[in-house]
Amino acid sequence: MSKQWADSKDGAFKRQVSSFRDFVSTSHPVYKPAKGRYWLYVSLACPWAHRTLITRALKGLCGVIGVSVVHWHLDDKGWRLLPGDPSYSSSNDIFYTINGGMKDTEKNVSKPHGDCANDSSKLWIDSSFDPINGFERLSQLYYKCNPEYNARFTVPVLWDIETQTIVNNESADIIRMLNSGVFDELRDNEGKTNGDIDLVPKQLEKEIDEFNSWVYDNINNGVYKAGFAESSSVYEKEVTNVFNHLDKLEKVLQGTYEDLQSKYGKDNEKEILKHYFAVGQQLTEADVRLYTTIVRFDPVYVQHFKCNFTTIRDGYPYIHKWVRNLYWNYKAFGLTTNFDHIKLHYTRSHTRINPLGITPLGPKPDIKEL
Known part of the structure; x- marks a missing residue:
């Protein structure tokens, strides 16, 4: 479900409470830290999911936890991914880059969007795919965990490949988890060099x-x-x-x-x-x-x-x-910020706010030089 407004007699917005709140740790009976065991599903448009991408990069965990990026357009069935490319598997390096292998537009520049349809299917530009389950809807992850699930299908999602279930879908939990040090020993040399930071000293x-x-x-x-x-x-x-x-x-x-x-x-x-x-x-x-x-x-x-x-x-x-x-x-911030996804998602997905789906060109530039 992609409904953004909770039922409210006074017209006020009420945010949904996250449903999955487990925490990977050495003491957890099931969810133990391991390289390549956990997978993030994110939207580049969503500020809550964006937090997890930034933290993953800052902590040097890009080589430990892979990422799939959903399509920027949120329709009445929720978030979707594009069909998979058989030449790629979950072990490919492209899923372990800072932004999950997405081909970003030139930094500081978002392009005109008039000819970009909501069903645009450019792999690695509009979306990546799901090499873990082969799903084309985020909802499939939720229903696999709970066939009776009846709330919105939100990002981010931290998925456990081993038990085939959602560990956590609360961004505040996920970024604390990534910062906790539980994955630190699993980092490659580059991750250890660049991820030596404690975001919550x-x-x-x-x-x-x-x-x-x-x-x-x-x-x-x-x-x-x-x-x-x-x-x-x-x-x-x-x-x-x-x-x-x-x-x-x-x-x-x-x-x-x-x-x-x-x-x-x-x-x-x-x-x-x-x-x-x-x-x-x-920082x-x-x-x-x-x-x-x-x-x-x-x-x-x-x-x-x-x-x-x-x-x-x-x-x-x-x-x-x-x-x-x-x-x-800071690359963890700049390289995970995709203004095309941000602008297109909000202006094309929230049809009650912007029924014509016209995406403004401005401001120019998206962010000014420092």
Whole structure:
């Protein structure tokens, strides 16, 4: 089911609660860490799935956990994948790249979409396929686990190849799992070299959790509560709340930036950006979870979800610098951000919001140079 709006008498959006919440660990009776045992199903358009791709890359786990990318168009049967290519198997390197083997458009450029049909079937561009089960619908994974499943078929999905079931479909759980260290010994040399980072260091965990809490409810999910509102009063309340909290975020990042200027000198931009993050002046989970909303804000949330008090690039200079720093200076962020999938998914899948399915060309560029 691809229904985005939960039943609500007041016209407010209610997000579905995830159903599968197991955790891979050495102490789990079933789900033990192993290279090549687990598979991620993601959408490049979905901010929640995007979190898992970024974390997988940051932790050096691209060679440990493979990825299938669903088609950007979400129809009335849910997410789909394209038919498989017999020359590829689940062991092929292409599934273990940062973005699951997808051929991204040139960075910072999304192409005109007028001639792109919703049933476009360009393998490795519109979607990859499922080398594990050969399924062409994400729903088949859910029904294989539970034939009586009756909720939406959401991404991300962490699948266990050995037991043929879903381990977890909650992005917050999956990124904590990937960061936990349980897969670290399975990484190849490149993964060990590039993935030596703890996104939730113990000394910052409380601060990260507090930051995530207000960002999730008021910004990550806030744009959806504004965009999927079905009454003017609910929309006006929610969109105002989004911008109130963007104002709060701007002040937080401004304070961090000014502290770094005092420490490294106002003209030492290169050194400042090495420490310019949401919490603790180091890259953490807080940056990962916030980034996937902010990078989508100007391209889709401003016009599609009517979050249009201002744009990030015009109204929030410190947030704008922060998101560009991550996009341009960290491959895990830039190479997993696909503006074509993002724009096409929102504008073609949410037919109640955009019934004609016309995809705006702007903003230009999708994200500005740093």
